[in-house]
Amino acid sequence: MWAGRFFEAGGREIVLDGGCGHGxxxxxxxxxxxxxxxxxxxILTEDQEPAVSVCAIAPVGDTDGDALDDVLMTIRQPxxxxxxxxxxxxxEESLAPADATAVLTPEQxxxxxxALASGDFNGDGFDDVAIGDxxxxxxxxxxxxxxxxxxxxxxxxxxxxxGEVDLTQADAxxxxxxxxxxxxxxxxxxxxxxxxxxxxxGDLNGDGLDDLIxxxxxxxxxxxxxxxxxxxxxxxxxxxxxxxxxLDGTLAARDADLIFIAEGAKExxxxxxxxxxxxxxxxxxxxxxxxxLLIGATGIRRDGFDFVLGGAYLLYGPLAxxxxxxxDADATLLGEGLYQFATTGSSVAGAxxxxxDGFDDLIIGAPGxxxxxxxxxxxxxxxxxxxx
Ligand SMILES: [Ca+2]
Ligand SMILES: [Ca+2]
Ligand SMILES: [Ca+2]
Ligand SMILES: [Ca+2]
Numbered sequence: 001m002w003a004g005r006f007f008e009a010g011g012r013e014i015v016l017d018g019g020c021g022h023g024x025x026x027x028x029x030x031x032x033x034x035x036x037x038x039x040x041x042x043i044l045t046e047d048q049e050p051a052v053s054v055c056a057i058a059p060v061g062d063t064d065g066d067a068l069d070d071v072l073m074t075i076r077q078p079x080x081x082x083x084x085x086x087x088x089x090x091x092e093e094s095l096a097p098a099d100a101t102a103v104l105t106p107e108q109x110x111x112x113x114x115a116l117a118s119g120d121f122n123g124d125g126f127d128d129v130a131i132g133d134x135x136x137x138x139x140x141x142x143x144x145x146x147x148x149x150x151x152x153x154x155x156x157x158x159x160x161x162x163g164e165v166d167l168t169q170a171d172a173x174x175x176x177x178x179x180x181x182x183x184x185x186x187x188x189x190x191x192x193x194x195x196x197x198x199x200x201x202g203d204l205n206g207d208g209l210d211d212l213i214x215x216x217x218x219x220x221x222x223x224x225x226x227x228x229x230x231x232x233x234x235x236x237x238x239x240x241x242x243x244x245x246x247l248d249g250t251l252a253a254r255d256a257d258l259i260f261i262a263e264g265a266k267e268x269x270x271x272x273x274x275x276x277x278x279x280x281x282x283x284x285x286x287x288x289x290x291x292x293l294l295i296g297a298t299g300i301r302r303d304g305f306d307f308v309l310g311g312a313y314l315l316y317g318p319l320a321x322x323x324x325x326x327x328d329a330d331a332t333l334l335g336e337g338l339y340q341f342a343t344t345g346s347s348v349a350g351a352x353x354x355x356x357d358g359f360d361d362l363i364i365g366a367p368g369x370x371x372x373x374x375x376x377x378x379x380x381x382x383x384x385x386x387x388x
Contacts, residue, residue, distance in 0.1 A: 007026075042095055053075060055074040066089060084104040086161055088160075102163060121211075132152075138150040146180060152192070179219070198215035199279070212247060214279065238262055240260040274310075275326060280295075283361075286384065292315060294364075313331070343366060344380070363379055366378045
């Protein structure tokens with residue numbers, strides 16, 4: 001479910017996303033009482049378009065410069081390909097594929113789960129789109145040492161967009177690397193990095209250009225550096241990355257301007273904290289005028305306890321380029337109670353200034369939290385202030 005401005009200036013609308021196969025509906029924002037699909041302003045369901053199924057939808061900011069939000073959605077076609085459709089505003093009548101402004105074909109279109117975000121990375125006034133594919137994998141040509149393999153992909157395409165867009169021709173392309181550790185038999189264990197599982201955007205360094213925030217909760221770019229082959233622990237701690245705009249050309253995760261690593265990663269033995277399960281531009285939480293950053297980590301444990309609570313790391317800007325050990329985060333916000341696998345931090349967001357005290361506030365999701373009943377889930381609002 002999302003909110004955005006899709007129809008006209010000044011309004012605010014709500015998008016209901018039923019998940020893959022259940023369609024999507026856009027409602028006006030000023031509605032009350034019990035409503036049905038018949039009350040939606042625009043819908044797309046399989047009744048209307050039996051050949052396609054909507055899988056994911058997100059507002060992607062204003063890619064065409066008319067001050068209204070646009071809609072990007074992943075659809076499944078009968079060929080089990082999952083292209084992305086961009087509908088630019090105003091979205092008056094139809095979300096049907098035939099009415100899309102642009103059709104984006106991913107590099108590996110058979111993958112269904114993609115992370116979407118938008119921001120104006122190049123500062124031309126049109127929002128640009130970032131598309132993460134954590135399942136992307138390309139073995140490269142060095143099949144023995146895997147020095148050139150790519151695992152997880154984020155494609156950035158600059159707005160405005162129209163017609164057929166082939167994401168092999170994206171304006172910028174960032175890849176992660178598969179996590180491997182060699183065993184004593186000369187063989188290796190491996191697992192996907194999940195690079196691009198989470199994406200967010202915002203201006204973190206205050207230069208007026210939006211910056212790209214990425215998460216890779218199984219990432220091991222840092223401690224699997226080339227001089228540490230063979231020493232790597234099997235459980236990577238996860239990583240988060242920030243690339244300052246503008247974004248151009250071919251980049252790797254380790255080209256990031258900022259890399260956030262799990263506690264212990266410097267020593268090659270990170271705790272498996274699932275850093276970067278979610279990421280967010282937090283707004284200005286401490287009120288110093290600089291943007292702050294929130295990184296969800298569903299694998300954080302409470303000191304002295306075995307169970308996994310999850311939580312989030314808060315980092316106050318301005319952030320100088322370089323590597324940041326999350327042991328040095330300005331605040332670690334832990335889940336509450338004693339709930340194994342509370343998965344606190346599976347979603348994080350800047351909430352704006354909810355209590356109107358001049359400090360931006362945070363919201364952190366915990367779908368496994370048990371305080372309201374087994375697996376009832378919870379969301380925590382954390383009010384900003386002059387510092388934790
Ligand atoms: Ca732009
Ligand atoms: Ca910036
Ligand atoms: Ca701040
Ligand atoms: Ca506040």
